[in-house]
Amino acid sequence: QQQVKQSPQSLIVQKGGIPIINCAYENTAFDYFPWYQQFPGKGPALLIAIRPDVSEKKEGRFTISFNKSAKQFSLHIMDSQPGDSATYFCAASIGTSGSARQLTFGSGTQLTVLP
Amino acid sequence: KAGVTQTPRYLIKTRGQQVTLSCSPISGHRSVSWYQQTPGQGLQFLFEYFSETQRNKGNFPGRFSGRQFSNSRSEMNVSTLELGDSALYLCASSLGTGVNTQYFGPGTRLTVL
Secondary structure, three states: OOOEEEEOOEEEEEOOOOOEEEEEEOOOOOOEEEEEEEOOOOOOEEEEEEOOOOOEEEEOOEEEEEEOOOOEEEEEEOOOOHHHOEEEEEEEEOOOOOOOOOOEEOOOEEEEEEO | OOOOEEEOOEEEEOOOOOEEEEEEOOOOOOEEEEEEEEOOOEEEEEEEEEOOEEEEEOOOOOOEEEEEOOOOOEEEEEOOOOHHHOEEEEEEEEOOOOOOOOEEOOOEEEEEO
16 A cells, blocks of 8 residues: 655644754656645645655745655645644656546644744 | 535434434536545545546445536435444545546534434
8 A cells, every 4th residue: 555654743833943844755757756745624725846856845934854765755844833833744746648646645743833 | 716515514313313414515617526534434435426427436335325416416314323333424526537636615513322
């Protein structure tokens, strides 16, 4: 079964800190790796995504680092704020001709940023 | 543009009943995917519809079914409800073939008693 393993399960940082969330995958056919942010009572919202031909991607305070040989990728949140407190999910998918992508999600990380 | 809407937001059913959930995708989006979210299993793919056709299906029993209408709105049905079906059911829409970004709705919280 295709799996994406995510760690840690929970993370607490002080405001301004740089939380790092890690994910590892098994299936080398995965070719798209998004990160989603979910607040209580809301659906997941796309934060940032990366393809395996790129080692790093930045969008605002969010950075994805990708290590294709290790089959690992991580999310870094710079200058974290209390408003970043949420659950973060990594995901992976395989491009399939004629279909939207089926996302395989990690188990999620509950991030708390203390003021 | 309005986002993905899901109705109802909350449902309480009893074992053995059936339930129908509705999803209206973002205007212009033709693909609708459904996911189940539970504390134990996390987010799991149920199925995906495009142009009224199911194109992809996850590893769920046949009690879970869906359909899509000509206006891209989608419904999912769960028959003979079990306690383990209690979950947040999420709908995600995207433009369609080969497009990566999926936009999720707020979900329908189903509780089975």
